[in-house]
Amino acid sequence: MGFRAILGPAMHDDLSSDPAGDAVGDAPGARAVPWWQTATGYQVYPRSFCDSDGDGIGDIPGITSKLDHLADLGIGFIWLSPVYASPMADNGYDIADYRAIAPEFGTLDDFDRLVAEAKARGIGIVMDLVVNHSSSEHAWFRSACQGRDAPFHDYYIWRDPAPDGGPPDGRRAAFGGSAWSFVAEVGQYYLHLFSPAQPDLNWQNPGLRAEIWDMMRWWLARGIAGFRMDVISLIGKDVDGGIDEEGPYLHGFLQEMHREVLAGRDLVSIGESWSVSPETALMYCGRDRHELDMVFQFAHVKEGWDPVHGKFRPKPFDLVAFKRVMFDWQAVMTNDGWNSLFLTNHDLPRQVSKYGDDGEYRVRSAKALATLLHLMKGTPFVYQGEEIGMTNATFTAISQFRDLEILGHHAESVAAGMSEAEFIAGANVNGRDNTRTPMQWTDAPGAGFTAGTPWIDINDNHVRINVAADRADPDGVFAHYRRLIALRREKRVISHGALTPWHEPHPQVMVYTRDLDGERVTMIANVSGEEVRFAPDPALVAQGVCLVHNVAPRDAVTSDLALAPWEAFALLSRADGTTPLAA
Ligand code: TEU
Numbered sequence: 001m002g003f004r005a006i007l008g009p010a011m012h013d014d015l016s017s018d019p020a021g022d023a024v025g026d027a028p029g030a031r032a033v034p035w036w037q038t039a040t041g042y043q044v045y046p047r048s049f050c051d052s053d054g055d056g057i058g059d060i061p062g063i064t065s066k067l068d069h070l071a072d073l074g075i076g077f078i079w080l081s082p083v084y085a086s087p088m089a090d091n092g093y094d095i096a097d098y099r100a101i102a103p104e105f106g107t108l109d110d111f112d113r114l115v116a117e118a119k120a121r122g123i124g125i126v127m128d129l130v131v132n133h134s135s136s137e138h139a140w141f142r143s144a145c146q147g148r149d150a151p152f153h154d155y156y157i158w159r160d161p162a163p164d165g166g167p168p169d170g171r172r173a174a175f176g177g178s179a180w181s182f183v184a185e186v187g188q189y190y191l192h193l194f195s196p197a198q199p200d201l202n203w204q205n206p207g208l209r210a211e212i213w214d215m216m217r218w219w220l221a222r223g224i225a226g227f228r229m230d231v232i233s234l235i236g237k238d239v240d241g242g243i244d245e246e247g248p249y250l251h252g253f254l255q256e257m258h259r260e261v262l263a264g265r266d267l268v269s270i271g272e273s274w275s276v277s278p279e280t281a282l283m284y285c286g287r288d289r290h291e292l293d294m295v296f297q298f299a300h301v302k303e304g305w306d307p308v309h310g311k312f313r314p315k316p317f318d319l320v321a322f323k324r325v326m327f328d329w330q331a332v333m334t335n336d337g338w339n340s341l342f343l344t345n346h347d348l349p350r351q352v353s354k355y356g357d358d359g360e361y362r363v364r365s366a367k368a369l370a371t372l373l374h375l376m377k378g379t380p381f382v383y384q385g386e387e388i389g390m391t392n393a394t395f396t397a398i399s400q401f402r403d404l405e406i407l408g409h410h411a412e413s414v415a416a417g418m419s420e421a422e423f424i425a426g427a428n429v430n431g432r433d434n435t436r437t438p439m440q441w442t443d444a445p446g447a448g449f450t451a452g453t454p455w456i457d458i459n460d461n462h463v464r465i466n467v468a469a470d471r472a473d474p475d476g477v478f479a480h481y482r483r484l485i486a487l488r489r490e491k492r493v494i495s496h497g498a499l500t501p502w503h504e505p506h507p508q509v510m511v512y513t514r515d516l517d518g519e520r521v522t523m524i525a526n527v528s529g530e531e532v533r534f535a536p537d538p539a540l541v542a543q544g545v546c547l548v549h550n551v552a553p554r555d556a557v558t559s560d561l562a563l564a565p566w567e568a569f570a571l572l573s574r575a576d577g578t579t580p581l582a583a
């Protein structure tokens with residue numbers, strides 16, 4: 001079966017219900033590829049996904065109850081943000097027991113049921129592995145604080161006070177304040193690169209590493225599909241020397257993890273890193289490195305931050321800079337390694353608000369952003385609610401925010417002279433809470449998320465923007481995502497074709513082609529709210545079949561295109577520009 005089966009008259013039919021075996025990727029003789037290279041991931045932020053018991057906090061039975069929604073979307077795995085026992089200083093990114101489930105999220109039985117029910121729908125569960133730091137409530141840390149000879153003292157990173165009794169150096173924590181806190185019983189400071197409730201673990205201690213390998217194997221034995229590794233670049237610190245990102249022991253530890261845990265298992269390993277660069281990326285995920293499968297990096301995100309004042313003073317979106325970053329990373333992974341593709345997650349603003357238009361062109365721009373991202377090479381990640389074009393919530397008072405990063409920086413920024421109004425405006429644009437508001441399932445009070453009082457305000461626009469309404473619309477955002485996700489699963493040129501950027505200096509239009517075995521996909525997106533008259537390079541002119549669109553189907557790239565605001569489409573043609581349908 002060639003693409004005719006997929007792209008014949010029924011080309012807008014539901015590809016995802018097409019049983020595997022008919023797809024190009026499964027054609028006889030095709031090279032076997034790892035499942036996570038054709039799958040799309042979906043991030044669930046458990047606290048805000050679905051509350052089954054009315055306490056205002058999402059939970060694991062709530063997630064299980066929504067698996068059919070995710071199966072319909074066509075995803076291959078869920079990246080589950082942390083569900084472990086935790087005091088929730090950072091909503092679970094502060095783990096007090098690595099082998100227990102937080103009671104507000106459910107039980108281990110609930111977890112096992114989620115894994116089984118997901119598996120029955122062809123969906124794997126990828127756990128969030130937060131091991132750069134534990135919670136300050138972890139038994140290890142409690143012991144460590146009892147004195148320098150306590151059994152777990154050396155599981156953490158300690159330094160003597162400076163001569164004046166203050167912190168050993170001026171290092172700042174990501175969530176505000178010093179990165180060092182004093183423990184009187186010990187007479188020393190411990191390191192916390194995030195909040196004081198998140199003490200950094202001492203990875204140079206082999207006992208600690210052995211505990212972690214064991215814990216990872218314990219979760220794998222429960223049937224999970226892999227790990228997303230929180231701030232993994234930070235584990236390689238030289239604890240007695242400089243405390244660097246991508247420190248000297250990083251790759252040795254990742255290779256040890258691979259040997260001890262990952263090797264020989266059918267799983268996916270995804271390393272989150274804010275510091276990885278095009279120069280270092282392949283050290284994590286190069287084929288011969290035996291470390292991780294892919295990096296989850298933020299170069300395109302940082303591009304939108306003020307170089308001096310950071311995320312709370314956002315820069316206007318610059319498409320040319322965005323394209324440069326995205327295409328650079330595509331180039332790095334041309335023959336080796338693998339990219340994650342995402343515009344948003346639980347730490348980042350809603351993409352339609354940040355990069356698109358969450359007013360007049362909300363639906364169309366949400367589809368345009370999905371199109372330009374999902375047709376690149378890599379594994380796309382959809383953050384909960386993105387598949388219906390959810391927008392950033394706007395808060396008006398600091399009392400509405402819950403995130404420790406926002407609250408920590410609020411105190412510091414206001415003390416440094418920033419006005420309350422400017423800070424709240426910045427937090428609404430680039431803060432983490434506006435993306436963490438509850439999933440909007442219905443227009444009911446509680447948005448179908450909870451029957452109780454939600455832990456954080458629900459976006460008022462849930463009366464308009466919700467899963468029920470969007471899914472009822474054949475031209476909704478969901479239908480578009482479903483189409484893109486199915487195309488990746490079924491068309492090898494999309495999962496694996498070589499990517500070539502075009503028209504890089506154009507300030508409004510993003511264009512790339514994907515080529516494989518004589519097939520070409522051309523993606524053209526108007527990343528602006530204005531109509532754009534655009535003359536594609538003559539090499540792009542082609543007849544073909546429209547794979548996906550958000551305005552009207554097009555069957556050609558002509559030498560003169562009038563692109564509607566936020567119009568995006570992809571054309572499948574032969575590499576010579578002729579249409580595959582004319583065969
Ligand atoms: O985030 C990594 C991280 O460095 C964030 O603090 C990031 O810099 C910030 O959100 C951007 O302003 C991971 C998790 O994704 C995040 O939720 C956790 O808070 C953090 O690690 C600590 O575990």
